[in-house]
Amino acid sequence: MISLAVWTTSLGSILVVYQYLFLKEMLGTKYRYTFLWYYLGTWLYGHINVWYGIAGTVWGNMIYLCACALALNTLLFHGSAIKRSFFTLWIYGIHEVASAVLFPLFQSIAILNGQEINFDFIMRSVDLASCIASIFMMEILKRKLHLLKRDFEDRDGIYLVCIVTFICVTVSMTAMTFFQVNDWDTEYVCIVAVPHSLIALGGEVLNVCCIIMLERRLVERLAKQQHQMLRQQLETSKEQYEQLIKIRHDMRNHSLCLAQLLTNENIEEARHYLEQWNVSIEEGESVIQTGSIFADALLNPKYRQAKKLGIDISIQMRVPGEEKIAPVDLCCLLANALDNAIEACQRGTAAGYPPGRIRMRSQIHPNYWVFEIINSAYLPVKRHGGRFLSSKQIPVSGIGLQNIRTIVERYEGVLDLQSGTDFTLNAMFPLS
Secondary structure (H helix, E strand, O other), X not given: OHHHHHHHHHHHHHHHHHHHHHHHHHOOEOOOOHHHHXXXXXXXXXXXXXXXXXXXXXXXXXXXXXXXXXXXXXXXXOOOHHHHHHHHHHHHHHHHXXXXXXXXXXXXXXXXXXXXXXXXXXXXXXXXXXXXXXXXHHHHHHHHOHHHHOXXXXXXXXXXXXXXXXXXXXXXXXHHHXXXXXXXXXXXXXXXXXXXXXXXXXXXXXXXXXXXXXXXXXHHHXXXXXXXXXXXXXXXXXXXXXXXXXXXXXXHHHHHHHHHHXXXXXXXXXXXXXXXXXXXXXXXXXXXXXXXXXXXXXXHHHHHHHHHOOOEEEEEOOOOOOOOOOHHHHHHHHHHHHHHHHHHHHHHHHOOOOOOEEEEEEEEOOXXXXXXXXXEOOOOOOEEOOEEEOOOOOOXXXXXHXXXXXXXXXXXXXXXXXXXXXXXXXXXXXXX
């Protein structure tokens, strides 16, 4: 009995380690030494429940543990509230459902062997086996479902939270009907225990299927986004190619015209003609070259758009490779940042101010990538609760900045926003 208690305690500690590693992989940590705080927090709220008996029932214990774990995860990990809620519920749900699978089997085996039922021994055995099952499932999912840490919309989280909650409630209610019976007849105990365990096992399988289904949805969404990016790049390349064909086709005519102007000694007209010709050539060139065809295809049209609006824009960018930052995330970051800057300059122009300026640059260091964009901000940027509000009619936090913040958190980076006569966005992404 003592050795079983030691094994249960040891595996409980290992389970906490695996829960932390799972959450770190899926959400990303906020602080240094996060594991120390996570372990101390888990130990504290678990022992408070034991010392003071805050939750004395199965339902109460589940609600208490999930609420405390969610509060702790909110303090220590990144991600939206829905995403943290889902992973918290899923981690505790697989452990509880595994217990519901094993308890009827262990108790029925004890009854069939004619042993006196030692409830504490059975519960420790079930807890031990449940810890092993939970560790096994988290390790498999952590290694295989890598997309969950990249892209996770709140609507997916809400949908899956409802499913996991329904699974846990249904399995728990089914298991409680078995727990309430004290005196089992050996003739019927297996007939009842096996269906109860199978129902609980089905719930555990559905828990895993929820995660697998989520990853498949994310794969489909990622493929769709990449398809859109490739289509945009192809359209930009097509426009540049068509422009180049036109220039080559008109090259002879332009040369003849210039030769005639120079023959007639119309120097000023020849210079003006040549300037106009250079402008048409520059419109077909790829001015911005970042090292990524996706970023180039995105930034060049926006650069020309800003130039046409009269904005003084300068872009000096080098971006990390696709193995460091996914092209979808990189383009989302650059597009939202540059769109916000152009819109800010347009608002200033509409209010009677000069067109403004935009400075966009980045540097790649050995262990991190730094991205910065500065734009004129003639009009004050509104803030509420520490967040910048959208300038649009709907008084909500800016969607573009929300998307940028989500991407920075996804890669465990740092985001700094400053507003004054200029609006400055700085983001640092670790590359190691």
